[in-house]
Each structure stands twice: as C-alpha cells, then as structure tokens.
Amino acid sequence: MSIQQKQLNIGLFGFGVVGSGLYKVLQQTPSLNAQINKVCIKHPEKKREAPGDLFTTNAELLLQDENINVIVELIDDAEAAYHIVTTALKAGKAVVSANKKLIAEHLPELLALQEKHNTPFLYEAACCASIPVVRNLEEYYDNDLLAGVTGIVNGSTNYILTRIAEDKLDFQQALLQAQIEGFAESDPTLDIEGIDAVNKLSILLAHAYGTIEHPSAIIHSGITQLQEHDAIFAKEKGYKIKLVAQARKQPNGDIAAFVLPQFVDQGCQLYGVGNEYNGVVIESGFADKQFFYGKGAGSFPTASAVLSDVSALRYDYRYEYKKLRTQKVKLTTDFYLRVYVSFEGLFHVPHERFERIEEWSSNDKRCSVVGIIHFSQLLDKGWWKKKNASLILLPDAFVDRLPEKVTKKEDEAVFA
Incomplete structure (x- = not known):
C-alpha cells in the first residue's frame, strides 16, 4: 500500500521555532489527513503549548513505532539528526528534514539509503525556507x-x-x-x-x-x-x-x-x-x-516548506535525482572574476594577484582596489581572508573575456 493511501502519522524531532510552527499549522489544515503522534525533545522541563503526553525524550519510541510512517527532523544537532534520519530510512519510514548541514555533508550516504530501502527523503525547508x-x-x-x-x-x-x-x-x-x-x-x-x-x-x-x-x-x-x-x-x-x-x-x-x-x-x-x-x-x-x-527564516515560513513536503508524501512524491544519473559535470576554478578588495594600507595590496587593476583609492585608514583575478587565486586564503582585509564581488562579477593583462611596468605605475 503506497503512503498516499494512509493516514500520515508523524514522529516529530524538535519543538523549537519551526517544530512548534509545524504543530500549529497542522492544527489548521485537517484536510491533509496528517497528525503528530509523538514529539521527541531534549529539554522536557520547558513549557510548551501542546499536551504534555505528546512529548518524550526517548527517540526510539518514535523510530521503532510501526504506526509512525513519517519522521520529521527539525533539530539543530547535525550528528544526532544523521542517526535519526538514517535509522528512519532503514526502517522504511518517509523522512522530512530541514537540516542543511546534515544533508550537505552526507548526501551520498543518504542517496544510497533512499535507493536501497525505497523510502522518500524530502528537504525543501533546508534551503530557502518558504521558497520552493x-x-x-x-x-x-x-x-x-x-x-x-x-x-x-x-x-x-x-x-x-x-x-x-x-x-x-x-x-x-x-x-x-x-x-x-x-x-x-x-x-x-x-x-x-x-x-x-x-x-x-x-x-x-x-x-x-x-x-x-x-x-x-x-x-x-x-x-x-x-x-x-x-x-x-x-x-x-x-x-x-x-x-x-x-x-x-x-x-x-x-x-x-x-x-x-x-x-x-x-x-x-x-x-x-x-x-x-x-x-x-x-x-x-x-x-x-x-x-x-x-x-x-522564521517559524511559519519554514514550517510551510516542511508542510509542503509532508503534503507531497500523500502522493508518494520523491526526488528522482535524474541529473545525478544523466549529467556528468564538475566544479571548476578556471574562470575570472571582477572583485573589490580593501586592506589597511596601500602596501598591503598584493597586486601580483590581479590580472588587471581597474580602479584604486586610499585614505589614511584603508586602501581599496578593483580589478580582475583568476578564481584560483582564492584557493590561497592567506591574502584575502586575513584579518582586516575584505573581498567583495562587483555586480558584473563574471568576466567572459579577459582584457589584455597589464605589464609589470604599467602595474607598478598604478601604485607609484
């Protein structure tokens, strides 16, 4: 029986800003045919606007409950969240998460578990809250x-x-x-x-x-x-x-x-x-x-994205990851950017990092330079992420065609 034919019985981890928002939103949307059966929390002494018997500190009560077919993970501990999500997927439970750190750092393992156990894992709220x-x-x-x-x-x-x-x-x-x-x-x-x-x-x-x-x-x-x-x-x-x-x-x-x-x-x-x-x-x-x-950010905007994922489970929706299977692309550092960089003084500017310097200004406190760099220069963070330095992209940051590089003599003249 597919999940859209079932009542969605939710085991919720976390009852903070987003978790409590989800609880309130679900009270106002009975048509979803979804309810929170149990909520796992870390601090039982806190006062919460929900019945006391809804809460527990025992995660296994949710993860092992066969009546709970959806786990919603909304905690801020990525390591604990990894255990919750992977255990739930292995148990055949659908999972909804908003934990971007967990997903970004463990996506390959999570993909493998989804495929092996044929369980959906949705995370719209992990990226831009209310924006789908x-x-x-x-x-x-x-x-x-x-x-x-x-x-x-x-x-x-x-x-x-x-x-x-x-x-x-x-x-x-x-x-x-x-x-x-x-x-x-x-x-x-x-x-x-x-x-x-x-x-x-x-x-x-x-x-x-x-x-x-x-x-x-x-x-x-x-x-x-x-x-x-x-x-x-x-x-x-x-x-x-x-x-x-x-x-x-x-x-x-x-x-x-x-x-x-x-x-x-x-x-x-x-x-x-x-x-x-x-x-x-x-x-x-x-x-x-x-x-x-x-x-x-905020309670209801983020909860709305979680709610959208929960709702999609009624139709057995899941990410298909078609591009992962059909496209072979990779990240590159071989491109040019137009940047603004400021330093404490003129002689702190590493002008050798620039392909071309287009503008500069200085006063008794700061010196700033606008110019074009090869992106690979940013791999060495020692010159642009050091204390009292700042680097900001220009609006037209990507440089499709590199201007002729200034000669060393011309470059020295700029700073003369």
Whole structure:
C-alpha cells in the first residue's frame, strides 16, 4: 500500500521555532489527513503549548513505532539528526528534514539509503525556507538549459546587512538585533561565516546540475570581514552589499560555484531583497531570468516548506535525482572574476594577484582596489581572508573575456 493511501502519522524531532510552527499549522489544515503522534525533545522541563503526553525524550519510541510512517527532523544537532534520519530510512519510514548541514555533508550516504530501502527523503525547508527552489530545480529546469543560480539564501546575514545599511548600525549592534528578533542563533557562526549558505549551495548544486560537492570543497566567505570603508564605497556607487551564493555554467560545461559578499546594483533582482527575506534568480538558456522571493527564516515560513513536503508524501512524491544519473559535470576554478578588495594600507595590496587593476583609492585608514583575478587565486586564503582585509564581488562579477593583462611596468605605475 503506497503512503498516499494512509493516514500520515508523524514522529516529530524538535519543538523549537519551526517544530512548534509545524504543530500549529497542522492544527489548521485537517484536510491533509496528517497528525503528530509523538514529539521527541531534549529539554522536557520547558513549557510548551501542546499536551504534555505528546512529548518524550526517548527517540526510539518514535523510530521503532510501526504506526509512525513519517519522521520529521527539525533539530539543530547535525550528528544526532544523521542517526535519526538514517535509522528512519532503514526502517522504511518517509523522512522530512530541514537540516542543511546534515544533508550537505552526507548526501551520498543518504542517496544510497533512499535507493536501497525505497523510502522518500524530502528537504525543501533546508534551503530557502518558504521558497520552493529545490523542487523547481529538480522538476522544471533541465541542466543543459540552466545558465546559473544566484541567490541570497541566508536570512540572518541579510537581516544584519540590511540593518547596517538602513539604520547605520555597526556589525555587533545589527547582529544583536538579529538575535533579539530570532533571525540569528545565540552562536551565529554558521550564518555570519557563510557556512550555512555554502551548505545550502551544496544542496542546490545536486538538484540544479547533478553534481555532489561537499561544502568544504566550495570557496566561501561570510560578512565578518566587511569594513566601514566598504559600506562607504557601496553607497557612493549606489550599490548594496549582499552575501550571495551562486553557481554558473561555464562555456565548457563545468560549473563555477561559491558564496561571497557581492555589491548588487538596482538592475539586479536581489537589490530589493531585505531583512530576513531570501531571493533566488534562476537563469535559463531560453526563459531568461526568473526570480523567487520569500521569507528565509522564521517559524511559519519554514514550517510551510516542511508542510509542503509532508503534503507531497500523500502522493508518494520523491526526488528522482535524474541529473545525478544523466549529467556528468564538475566544479571548476578556471574562470575570472571582477572583485573589490580593501586592506589597511596601500602596501598591503598584493597586486601580483590581479590580472588587471581597474580602479584604486586610499585614505589614511584603508586602501581599496578593483580589478580582475583568476578564481584560483582564492584557493590561497592567506591574502584575502586575513584579518582586516575584505573581498567583495562587483555586480558584473563574471568576466567572459579577459582584457589584455597589464605589464609589470604599467602595474607598478598604478601604485607609484
């Protein structure tokens, strides 16, 4: 009997912001024929707005219960989540998860378990909360026609950057405000260092281009190195600074992928994406650009994506991963980017890293350079991720045709 013919009996792990949101949403959608049978929690002493007999601290009660046919995993511990998800899949239970770190770091093993035990594993909420980007990439866009995927995929950093730009807060003040509003964790490292965004990009790569890449293989940076000087530059140019995850097909079919801060101008759809919102631009060969926009954090937005996955299980929906089976693409570092880099002083600028320097400015505190680099230069993080240095992409970051490289003599004249 397929799962759409059954009552969906849910074993829920986690009753925090998203878990409690899912509980409330399910109370308002009886037509789904889905109910939460049991919730596994870590801290039983906390007061919760649900009947006490719904909760337990014993994970096995959920995992071994034959009446529970769906496990929804919404905890923040990736290691514990891995045990929950793999045990459930082996037991033949459908699984819905929002744990992007778990998925990004263990996708090959999770794929193997899905295939071996013929069990669906859905995770729309793991990428952009309320935006259905995973299913769209999986179902709608063919790899051969997909030119690129570009997005603001972390609501916490976007909220911080918005508050810095609009309210003139410094980084610590904006971070504190994000924590007060519930958009950043008490330990915000995964968000502000770009780790959360690169985990999401890793997942999107599998569904967009059929390539599985561990997050550690993808160049990334967060927003902690951004300086006041950078914000002044952005304002003068009419730009906003965003943390952007992107993947772009190169002429030879290989994929350029990274997460880096970027200046965006008013011509970019991401320019107006503020606060905790996410935005994803999908560019295809014939359909031009399509823009997906929605809340990327919060109780109900994320719960809505979980609910969508639960609902899809009624129809025995599962990801088919067609591109993983039919496409053979790989990441590349062989391309050029136009970047802005700022340092504490003129003589800290490693101008030998640049193919061409197009603009530079300096004052008594900072020096900034705009120029073209080969992406492989970023593999050496010692010059651009060091203390008091910042690197930001220009709006027209990808350089399709490299200008003639300046001679050493011309380069030295720029800094004379």
